[in-house]
């Protein structure tokens with residue numbers, strides 16, 4: 328069954344962050360995800376989840392100076408103390424907010440002098456994060472990002488990312504299958520959904536190539552939703568797109584999948 332989560336870092340962004348929870352609840356969502364809740368206390372965020380009856384499916388660990396171009400620390404040898412602090416903080420938030428998984432970003436490595444050192448530190452850092460998360464009953468999510476939007480990011484394709492995840496040898500680490508990034512870098516989406524069954528723990532969606540609502544662009548999302556169903560994926564699909572206009576005005580495609588609005 329297709330279930331949707333609103334990504335509050337991209338949807339309802341005409342409202343302040345905390346008010347986006349109310350907008351998502353009113354629009355019929357039963358779940359949300361977002362990148363960085365850290366400007367707000369756990370209690371503030373929890374109150375908004377609770378008053379709207381929303382589940383939280385995903386947060387990101389702090390990824391550094393976003394406006395300055397930072398995109399995480401895991402593969403950056405000079406940033407291990409920032410990495411450790413970001414994981415401790417993310418585990419506190421995920422635990423306090425009832426969120427089952429944390430997306431840990433790898434970082435921009437194009438200017439790093441030694442790629443072998445990046446890979447080694449990525450493995451060490453991710454194992455450490457996975458073990459801390461496992462002690463808290465949480466999963467770690469790892470997402471390849473397309474190199475058009477995110478040039479120089481450490482991981483951009485699905486299969487090499489899965490190979491790295493395999494080397495971690497940790498049972499609580501999963502691929503974050505963002506269909507938008509995967510279509511740009513890898514393609515063959517339906518077969519990939521079938522083949523990677525069990526390897527992805529979280530899914531995100533958007534139209535391709537413009538990252539607007541899934542009702543436009545080169546992908547047939549009705550068929551993709553069926554493929555995730557057939558593959559037995561029972562998690563939420565994170566709606567991580569830039570709305571063409573006001574978020575609510577572009578939600579007609581989602582209405583059949585939103586239990587609070589579906590007839």
Ligand SMILES: O=C(O)[C@@H](O)C(=O)CO
Nearest residue numbers: 362387430470505531567
């Ligand atoms: O796809 C994305 O952009 C996000 O899921 C993310 O976490 C980092 O940008």
Ligand SMILES: [Mg+2]
Nearest residue numbers: 470505531567
């Ligand atoms: Mg994504």
